[in-house]
Amino acid sequence: MNDDNRPKPIEKAGFSDGHALLVAVAAYPKVSPLPPAVINDAREVTAVLTSPAYCGYDPKNVTTLLDSEATLEAIRRELSALASRAKPDDTVMIFFSGHGARLGDPNGPESALMPVDCDPGDVSATVLLETELSSLLADIKAQRLVVFIDACHSGGAGSFKAVGNIAGLGFSEKSLDRLAQGTGRVLIASSRASETSLVLLGASNSLFTEHLVGALRGAARTHGDGLIRIFEIFNYVAEKVRGAAPGRQHPIFKASDLEDNFPVALDRGGAKGIAAHQNPAVSGGIWRELENILADLYPAGPLDQEIWARAGGDVSRLRLTGTGRASWFAAIQTLQRGGGGAHISQSALVQAALQDFPHHLALTQMSQRS
Template sequence: MNTREVIEVDEKTPFAGWHALVVAVANYAQVPVLPRSILNDAQDVVSTLTSAAHCGYAQQNVKLLLDTQATLDAIRQELDALAARAQPSDTVLIFFSGHGARLGDESALVPVDCDTHRVAQTTLLEQEFSTALARIKAERLVVLIDACHAGAAASFKSIGATLDLGFNEKSLNQLAQGTGRVMIASSRATEYSYALGGARNSLFTEHLLGALRGGARTQGDGLIRVFEVFNYVSERVRHAMPGQQHPIFKASDLEDNFPIALELGGVKRLDATSAVADSGKVWRQLEEILSDLYPAGPQDQELWLRAGGDISRLRLGGSGRATWFAALRTLRQGGGGAEINQNSLIDSALQDFPHHQELKNLANGS
């Protein structure tokens, strides 16, 4: 596969391997009402995901549950539908904006029909949510939770319930258990998620949309990856609300900085299906080649620096092969320096070994 080749992406046939469930509740019956921006967030996420000019999700693969639609039963049914539909090679994105609740050490997502006198029975508890995620066969799963909104009541205690609003980090760690599973929350458990005055979207979702619409740094291959999305969102949210809102990222077994959307921005982009399928093979080949050509590791002949990397971002030690394994894993996960990517690393190696056939094959995608 040619990692640099661009092809026509027909907007009538978007990439079928991505699925999304988007849930937002603002107008609760028994729970404090949230701003209109919560509903805008969900609608704008759906329109961006399904836009042929942006993320390229198939319309039929994206489900929106908005306000009265977002009952506990409906959320359960859509999670079951994802488990039935998504294949191992697919990517699943779940976005929830609304109230979160803390019941002792456990957290829960609050659906529109939450009964404040039967909270444990009428919310999506952490353990049930984790079990539902585990049933989804997709090897890449991202959950984005925006569940501690400024302007909401500090707790349910004023209306007779015995739980606090929010979503704790222990619960995020629990939900992040599993290979390829990522949890991103809009703020720490002790913070609020803000919407600036007059803004259409919450601060977190405003920058999430910016990342998905092309703002996030990419590797130039037509794909938007999860680490770049989080880095983009986190930097801008923290800058807008210094010391007050810090998005958090949780993952327990993540080896790859995997794509979550197409970066279209025009009609010519990479074939995403092939890119996802072949990326692991390309990285393994590159590790073997670089270990042979640069046995001292990434610092050998200043290769990492020349490719745009920052050697101080790497953990150097052990043999050259072990060092290359660690360095390339860091690069796959979005680290190693602001300017380095797979293509720049191959190009820099080719400057030293212009007639190396295996390197040339990687550069040409053959």
């Protein structure tokens, strides 16, 4: 292939035209609470979006509302703020994780997102109805807008059985179709309306968001020009979720007038870490290099995405205390001394990480050296 035909990597230090609103509610005071993973989901997406090593969003353009912050009034206010600051050529990402409900006639329900202050005794006045959400989205003039809705969790099953005007939990696909009306509008839901959005046993994130974050960290197959696009994100997430939960969860994609496969963020795959670790002799050798890379890719520590176990390690042999970075320091020290499990090695750890981040340059170089 002629080098001149290859996509040219971008040189931008940040994705300055990116804006995001992330909302997550788990501790509902008046309805069934959801797993803590719901809050972790929003925190992880916020972290990867605002990291200069990954997506490059300006932190001042990213707002996160968690639990008590995520009132109906606050969500309305922040959606209006997005409409005020996002220009037509900008990219806007909205992420909601929490309860969703289908209201009214079961044969033609209207969907709604449920803020932390929703009240089962006055549902229609205390939720964000589909019609209002559609209007708020229409006010956002950015021609590249993606909304991730993770509004059906097993922890909420049966919460509203006693409330007469609620037809069911979750978010209907017809509602997603209606919300996706408009040029450059994409709606991605974590599961079909008939399914639950899974949180696997012991996981710190929902299955859907675990792989969304993985895509944003560089695991998705991209053009190689330094940008990650909407189809690339969805294709990666859908494949990973369906593979992890066969027949149980199917992410869905809705768009009515999508003119191109638009970029959502920078595709840097830990670029800051790569630059810092180009010279192992300077950074303390290959062990120190590996420790820093893994701390960037798996910030919760060796339990994150079960990376240590997948590499053949035994987590019971580790001392996991303090921050994720501190746990990685201790784990790598243990591995250097021949501990951490009978089947784990430096090479196995690198190969396991490459399964999640196949385009990570520093890991690829390390695998070639080992």
